[in-house]
Amino acid sequence: MTRSTLFVTSALLLSACTGTIGEPGGNDSPASSTTGGQGGGSGTGTGGTTMPPPSAQITCPNTTSDIIGLRALRRLTNAELEATIRSAFNLNVTQWPGVILPSDPGSADGFTNNVDNLTVGPDYASGAVDSGKKVGAIVSADPLLGQLLPCSAQGGAACADTFVSTFGAKLYRRPLTTAEKGRYTALYNKISQQADFRTFVYWATATMLQSPSVIYRSEIGAQDAPNHYKLNAYEVASELSYMFTGAPPSAQLTQLAAADQLSTPDQVEAAARSLVWSGQTVQPAFRNLIFLFADQWLGLTGLSNLQKDAMLFPDFTAQVQDAMGEETRRFLSSVIMEDRGNVKTLLTAPYTFVDTTLSRYYGFGTPTGTDFARTNRPATWGVGLLSQGSILSVQANGLSSSPTRRGHMVRTRLLCTVIGPPPKVVDPIPPPTDAQTTRQRYEMLHGNLGCKACHNLMDPIGFAFEHLDGAGRFRAMEGTFDIDDTGTVAGTSAGDLKVKGPTDLATAISNLPEVSECVASYLAAYGLGVSHENAACLVRTAAAELRSGTSLVDFYIRMARSEHFRYRQ
Amino acid sequence: MSRRQLLQAAGVAAAGSSLMGRQALAAAGDPPLRLVCWPLMNGAEARFFYPGGFDATVLSTVTEPLRKYASLVTFIKNINIAGSDNHFATRVTYSGGSVQRYDSPDPGVKSVDQLIGDSIAMSGTPTPLHSLHLGVIPADSINYYMGSHSKMFYAPKPVDYEANPVTAYDRLLANSTTMPPKPGADFTADSLAIVNAEMNELEARMPGAVSEINKLNLHRDALKTLQPTTMPPTMPPTMTGPIATVEKLRPTLQGKPADAYKYSLFSDVFDAQIDIMARILVGGMTRVATLQAGSADNDLIVPVGRGYPHHVTSHGDQTIFASLQNWYYTKMARLLLALDVPDPLAPGSTVLDNTVIVIIAECLPYTHSSNGVPAMLVGKLGGKIKPGKVIDVGGATNRTLMSTVLKCFGVAPAHFGTNVISSVLA
Numbered sequence: 001m002t003r004s005t006l007f008v009t010s011a012l013l014l015s016a017c018t019g020t021i022g023e024p025g026g027n028d029s030p031a032s033s034t035t036g037g038q039g040g041g042s043g044t045g046t047g048g049t050t051m052p053p054p055s056a057q058i059t060c061p062n063t064t065s066d067i068i069g070l071r072a073l074r075r076l077t078n079a080e081l082e083a084t085i086r087s088a089f090n091l092n093v094t095q096w097p098g099v100i101l102p103s104d105p106g107s108a109d110g111f112t113n114n115v116d117n118l119t120v121g122p123d124y125a126s127g128a129v130d131s132g133k134k135v136g137a138i139v140s141a142d143p144l145l146g147q148l149l150p151c152s153a154q155g156g157a158a159c160a161d162t163f164v165s166t167f168g169a170k171l172y173r174r175p176l177t178t179a180e181k182g183r184y185t186a187l188y189n190k191i192s193q194q195a196d197f198r199t200f201v202y203w204a205t206a207t208m209l210q211s212p213s214v215i216y217r218s219e220i221g222a223q224d225a226p227n228h229y230k231l232n233a234y235e236v237a238s239e240l241s242y243m244f245t246g247a248p249p250s251a252q253l254t255q256l257a258a259a260d261q262l263s264t265p266d267q268v269e270a271a272a273r274s275l276v277w278s279g280q281t282v283q284p285a286f287r288n289l290i291f292l293f294a295d296q297w298l299g300l301t302g303l304s305n306l307q308k309d310a311m312l313f314p315d316f317t318a319q320v321q322d323a324m325g326e327e328t329r330r331f332l333s334s335v336i337m338e339d340r341g342n343v344k345t346l347l348t349a350p351y352t353f354v355d356t357t358l359s360r361y362y363g364f365g366t367p368t369g370t371d372f373a374r375t376n377r378p379a380t381w382g383v384g385l386l387s388q389g390s391i392l393s394v395q396a397n398g399l400s401s402s403p404t405r406r407g408h409m410v411r412t413r414l415l416c417t418v419i420g421p422p423p424k425v426v427d428p429i430p431p432p433t434d435a436q437t438t439r440q441r442y443e444m445l446h447g448n449l450g451c452k453a454c455h456n457l458m459d460p461i462g463f464a465f466e467h468l469d470g471a472g473r474f475r476a477m478e479g480t481f482d483i484d485d486t487g488t489v490a491g492t493s494a495g496d497l498k499v500k501g502p503t504d505l506a507t508a509i510s511n512l513p514e515v516s517e518c519v520a521s522y523l524a525a526y527g528l529g530v531s532h533e534n535a536a537c538l539v540r541t542a543a544a545e546l547r548s549g550t551s552l553v554d555f556y557i558r559m560a561r562s563e564h565f566r567y568r569q
Numbered sequence: 570m571s572r573r574q575l576l577q578a579a580g581v582a583a584a585g586s587s588l589m590g591r592q593a594l595a596a597a598g599d600p601p602l603r604l605v606c607w608p609l610m611n612g613a614e615a616r617f618f619y620p621g622g623f624d625a626t627v628l629s630t631v632t633e634p635l636r637k638y639a640s641l642v643t644f645i646k647n648i649n650i651a652g653s654d655n656h657f658a659t660r661v662t663y664s665g666g667s668v669q670r671y672d673s674p675d676p677g678v679k680s681v682d683q684l685i686g687d688s689i690a691m692s693g694t695p696t697p698l699h700s701l702h703l704g705v706i707p708a709d710s711i712n713y714y715m716g717s718h719s720k721m722f723y724a725p726k727p728v729d730y731e732a733n734p735v736t737a738y739d740r741l742l743a744n745s746t747t748m749p750p751k752p753g754a755d756f757t758a759d760s761l762a763i764v765n766a767e768m769n770e771l772e773a774r775m776p777g778a779v780s781e782i783n784k785l786n787l788h789r790d791a792l793k794t795l796q797p798t799t800m801p802p803t804m805p806p807t808m809t810g811p812i813a814t815v816e817k818l819r820p821t822l823q824g825k826p827a828d829a830y831k832y833s834l835f836s837d838v839f840d841a842q843i844d845i846m847a848r849i850l851v852g853g854m855t856r857v858a859t860l861q862a863g864s865a866d867n868d869l870i871v872p873v874g875r876g877y878p879h880h881v882t883s884h885g886d887q888t889i890f891a892s893l894q895n896w897y898y899t900k901m902a903r904l905l906l907a908l909d910v911p912d913p914l915a916p917g918s919t920v921l922d923n924t925v926i927v928i929i930a931e932c933l934p935y936t937h938s939s940n941g942v943p944a945m946l947v948g949k950l951g952g953k954i955k956p957g958k959v960i961d962v963g964g965a966t967n968r969t970l971m972s973t974v975l976k977c978f979g980v981a982p983a984h985f986g987t988n989v990i991s992s993v994l995a
Contacts, residue, residue, distance in 0.1 A: 054780035071778045119784055123633055125791035183763045207760040212771050220775045
């Protein structure tokens with residue numbers, strides 16, 4: 001069965017399901033924001049047909065080679081814009097607390113940097129104006145102005161030009177054109193007749209921070225053949241910098257652009273590699289960027305606010321939650337960067353990281369001091385990413401584990417199966433009782449014809465985690481019941497996989513080529529700002545290398561070699 | 570007297586107030602309370618008007634421009650209009666009367682503003698002006714308006730509105746000189762001109778990139794809607810001398826009442842009327858004001874983006890219509906800012922502290938249902954109201970809301986009935 005037929009069948013049958021998936025203490029619906037946007041709209045109005053908005057993303061053609069994507073203006077995320085402003089004026093958080101803008105909207109993939117979603121509406125524009133003026137006020141005041149622009153004490157047209165050339169280039173990520181500089185010169189001429197030099201700095205700064213050349217990353221290029229556009233070196237430099245560091249190009253990268261040293265695959269890959277590695281050390285900005293990716297890919301952004309029933313999970317404290325987050329960051333850092341692991345490593349690494357808090361909570365590991373220590377997991381506690389306490393806790397309910405949520409996460413994030421949204425009207429799942437195991441409750445609730453078509457894709461995967469409870473800890477029994485942790489991963493390229501327990505599950509799916517392809521598509525989606533479906537065909541060559549065992553970090557770097565990185569259609 | 574009700578003197582109002590309750594105003598020692606009635610023509614869909622939960626300070630797509638004053642907001646949910654439906658319900662929202670059809674007679678009862686104005690006039694501290702009624706293109710044209718259409722407030726005859734801010738200013742405030750305002754160090758327009766030029770250059774670089782050109786157009790639209798709100802901080806109306814926004818219109822509108830209905834002047838007239846209202850409320854010339862901006866079935870062009878006709882758009886894409894209503898709230902933000910000044914009548918508080926703005930729609934867009942219409946209060950009214958909540962009134966009517974407002978002012982409920990929304994009260 002193909003992915004598309006899986007979806008169609010599921011959607012049809014889901015519409016008949018009326019008895020599933022909410023549960024006291026937690027929403028069991030896995031489809032809240034992460035199911036690929038395939039579901040029908042929920043509008044009840046009587047208006048006319050709504051056309052989909054124009055998109056900067058393409059539908060992948062049925063080919064095996066890389067294709068290039070469309071020209072795009074990528075609005076900076078709030079974090080990227082803030083980093084750009086801080087970098088330009090060397091502002092710390094004491095000097096400037098940061099932008100106040102509407103939250104970046106999440107995409108169907110859960111990422112907040114999607115090219116189609118990041119637009120400028122009235123609220124954003126209003127916030128950007130306010131931010132611009134606040135930064136303008138800071139920059140135009142002493143002592144900072146004197147430090148940034150020594151000639152400001154005297155002022156004058158030449159100093160105004162210096163300000164625009166110097167800080168404009170930092171904010172625009174390229175030298176300003178003659179026309180752009182001319183407009184600022186005119187602004188200076190007008191202001192200087194009515195006000196002082198600081199007033200010019202204020203308004204010039206406020207204006208630059210509204211500029212489309214600041215707010216958007218230009219990935220437009222110039223036409224070099226019919227329907228074929230070559231990105232210029234500064235565009236490539238910005239693409240590299242934000243993708244690998246989340247910040248504007250460094251002086252070194254800008255110099256490469258100025259020298260037109262970012263035009264070949266080798267040049268771009270070399271630049272990308274320098275943004276990831278400093279000798280044998282991982283660049284901190286890249287490490288943080290991977291953490292941000294993982295948070296959104298795995299739905300971990302809600303970990304710190306996760307609520308569990310205090311009677312059932314009394315030890316699941318805020319301190320434990322924070323420690324779980326750090327555990328996963330250490331794990332990812334170690335697997336992806338220090339060990340340069342591949343997808344199989346990610347899913348089957350036998351170790352994790354615990355500090356004294358987690359050691360006490362989990363009951364394994366013997367860290368010394370206050371820091372985290374790498375520790376092999378006990379044999380029954382699963383392996384790799386999927387057995388991280390953070391993920392198990394997030395993909396669960398407040399009162400119990402959730403085979404549906406856990407299965408859904410594996411399906412959508414590792415197998416890229418498209419699962420339709422749940423029905424609009426569902427009854428809540430009754431709370432756990434002493435009379436049934438979680439598995440029995442789910443099998444009974446989802447066993448009817450209307451539900452099982454979709455839930456058979458998810459729940460039997462989630463059952464394999466049943467020895468790991470709703471707050472990420474091992475349990476030998478569920479109350480007085482034995483736990484059945486056998487499961488099935490249906491419809492894989494290797495057929496229906498029968499598994500028992502989390503280690504077996506992780507090992508089985510780690511060998512599937514579609515898992516590598518899926519992970520590649522999500523990494524590419526995050527890096528390139530498109531949907532994972534679109535991303536998959538932009539980086540097929542690099543994805544093939546990942547499927548063959550290339551490390552995750554090298555895959556990320558290899559994406560910079562793609563035609564899409566330098567050309568658009 | 571064609572505009573007699575615009576500038577009703579206290580004595581005139583009192584002479585015709587035999588039907589009004591004689592209950593005292595708020596207790597002695599209460600701050601001087603102000604009322605503003607601000608109808609929201611054509612409403613907005615709930616998903617755009619209300620916050621998701623029960624915290625009013627979260628605001629919403631439509632009301633986001635009130636961000637600075639979010640703590641003063643009370644949303645009223647699930648409120649129905651009694652005695653009417655569709656756009657002609659404009660005549661009952663604040664009057665509590667009954668109007669069954671477009672061609673039904675006027676309700677024949679006093680609207681809430683008149684009852685409160687009457688009460689102030691009869692109090693020990695009457696104001697020089699009974700109440701102030703301003704319009705911003707309150708009808709399709711002045712001829713339509715003169716035919717007594719599109720009116721919403723009653724005493725109990727329809728109260729006139731003044732739609733020409735130059736006329737309103739000259740009648741009410743013209744004793745001061747009319748020197749043109751001095752230019753300030755505000756270069757917003759120059760700044761936006763640079764941004765627009767860069768947008769144009771960027772667009773020229775990517776012919777055929779439909780999605781990205783669309784993105785730039787959205788950005789342009791956002792900047793246009795923003796322009797008015799970027800200006801008020803630099804030009805709130807002062808309490809003396811000419812009002813800049815009025816003087817800007819003087820060459821166009823002085824002695825030309827019909828021209829005040831030109832759609833191209835909508836935003837400028839709006840600003841000027843707000844500035845006039847603010848000065849009058851702050852100074853205490855009256856403590857009751859209404860502002861009718863637009864009319865429910867008129868297609869004046871709301872200057873959002875490329876400009877959208879108000880009524881037609883209410884029947885179409887609700888996202889766009891929400892952005893139009895959002896624009897009206899940028900104007901309300903201007904009023905709030907102007908009222909956020911020390912109250913000369915109550916040292917230690919601001920005028921805004923002592924004010925409530927009552928906002929209610931006559932019906933919903935698209936469906937024209939008058940059940941579940943958007944409604945909200947802005948302000949704490951000298952501590953009479955406890956804002957910050959989204960209150961679900963479960964089908965209570967506009968009469969109950971107006972009765973609640975009357976109670977806050979210490980005025981008898983008259984024909985509005987004795988029910989009140991107690992959760993609004995502090």
